[in-house]
Amino acid sequence: xxxxxxxxxxxxxxxxxxxxxxxxxxxxxxxxxxxxxxxxxxxxxxxxxxxxxxxxxxxxxxxxxxxxxxxxxxxxxxxxxxxxxxxxxxxxxxxxxxxxxxxxxxxxxxxxxxxxxxxxxx
Amino acid sequence: xxxxxxxxxxxxxxxxxxxxxxxxxxxxxxxxxxxxxxxxxxxxxxxxxxxxxxxxxxxxxxxxxxxxxxxxxxxxxxxxxxxxxxxxxxxxxxxxxxxxxxxxxxxxxxxxxxxxxxxxxxxxxxxxxxxxxxxxxxxxxxxxxxxxxxxxxxxxxxxxxxxxxxxxxxxxxxxxxxxxxx
Numbered sequence: 001x002x003x004x005x006x007x008x009x010x011x012x013x014x015x016x017x018x019x020x021x022x023x024x025x026x027x028x029x030x031x032x033x034x035x036x037x038x039x040x041x042x043x044x045x046x047x048x049x050x051x052x053x054x055x056x057x058x059x060x061x062x063x064x065x066x067x068x069x070x071x072x073x074x075x076x077x078x079x080x081x082x083x084x085x086x087x088x089x090x091x092x093x094x095x096x097x098x099x100x101x102x103x104x105x106x107x108x109x110x111x112x113x114x115x116x117x118x119x120x121x122x
Numbered sequence: 123x124x125x126x127x128x129x130x131x132x133x134x135x136x137x138x139x140x141x142x143x144x145x146x147x148x149x150x151x152x153x154x155x156x157x158x159x160x161x162x163x164x165x166x167x168x169x170x171x172x173x174x175x176x177x178x179x180x181x182x183x184x185x186x187x188x189x190x191x192x193x194x195x196x197x198x199x200x201x202x203x204x205x206x207x208x209x210x211x212x213x214x215x216x217x218x219x220x221x222x223x224x225x226x227x228x229x230x231x232x233x234x235x236x237x238x239x240x241x242x243x244x245x246x247x248x249x250x251x252x253x254x255x256x257x258x259x260x261x262x263x264x265x266x267x268x269x270x271x272x273x274x275x276x277x278x279x280x281x282x283x284x285x286x287x288x289x290x291x292x293x294x295x296x297x298x299x300x301x302x303x304x
Contacts, residue, residue, distance in 0.1 A: 017281070048282070050285070051147060051149040051150075051286065052145060052146070052147065052290065053145070053146040053147065053148040053252070053254050054145055055146065056142055071289055075293065082140045082143055114142040117141055117142065117261055117262070
């Protein structure tokens with residue numbers, strides 16, 4: 001369990017646009033050393049997830065992914081979503097759900113590909 | 123990232139690594155406005171000030187998205203008589219708002235401006251139930267929107283929007299985006 005004072009200190013430091021490493025170093029200097037993983041959990045909670053939409057056309061119809069999660073989770077999914085369209089027209093999923101490959105094939109249509117250079121009106 | 127040495131320092135040829143898709147931000151607690159066919163930055167500035175003062179949205183940033191060239195031809199459609207350019211702008215506001223509040227803000231603005239493009243965009247967002255603005259490239263040539271003006275605080279939702287923007291630009295391999303602040 002993290003002390004309330006430490007958690008609040010992490011929140012205030014993350015509001016000042018400091019990175020996780022800088023926050024951990026700062027806490028160590030103040031005599032409140034904490035593991036990076038536990039600090040990261042609080043920072044992510046404070047900052048909230050990233051919301052990213054990937055949209056284009058597949059066989060003439062517009063389709064879109066609406067993904068949310070941490071940067072690390074999102075960047076691991078992006079490789080697939082940028083290549084292949086979703087099964088449904090609008091797919092809103094958390095990046096955490098798409099972590100495993102078995103779950104990914106539920107939402108991503110691996111047999112198909114996005115149209116080449118379509119004209120999209122956003 | 124490809125760099126080109128042609129006299130100007132740090133000139134970067136930004137190449138879109140995903141030309142078949144568009145990447146955007148769809149956070150539903152950020153007030154976003156998409157303005158098309160503006161002749162100068164004065165128009166989006168005036169609109170942003172109007173919305174910011176009326177709904178007390180703390181501050182805003184203006185992003186310049188894409189330019190469009192219009193041509194006027196003569197009656198026989200053989201010669202180009204006049205050419206002019208218009209620009210698209212995106213407005214992002216700082217205060218956190220609910221989804222219903224965004225809808226009310228945009229509906230009010232549509233009534234005030236009577237802009238066909240804005241109304242169409244607003245209706246499309248209502249159909250999709252998310253408010254999306256483009257952050258990344260569009261096709262191979264059209265570059266990501268760049269910041270041209272900012273006013274007021276930028277610590278809440280603008281910071282979040284810029285965080286998302288940086289993430290998408292990093293995905294494309296663009297790391298240092300020069301922002302022009304006026």
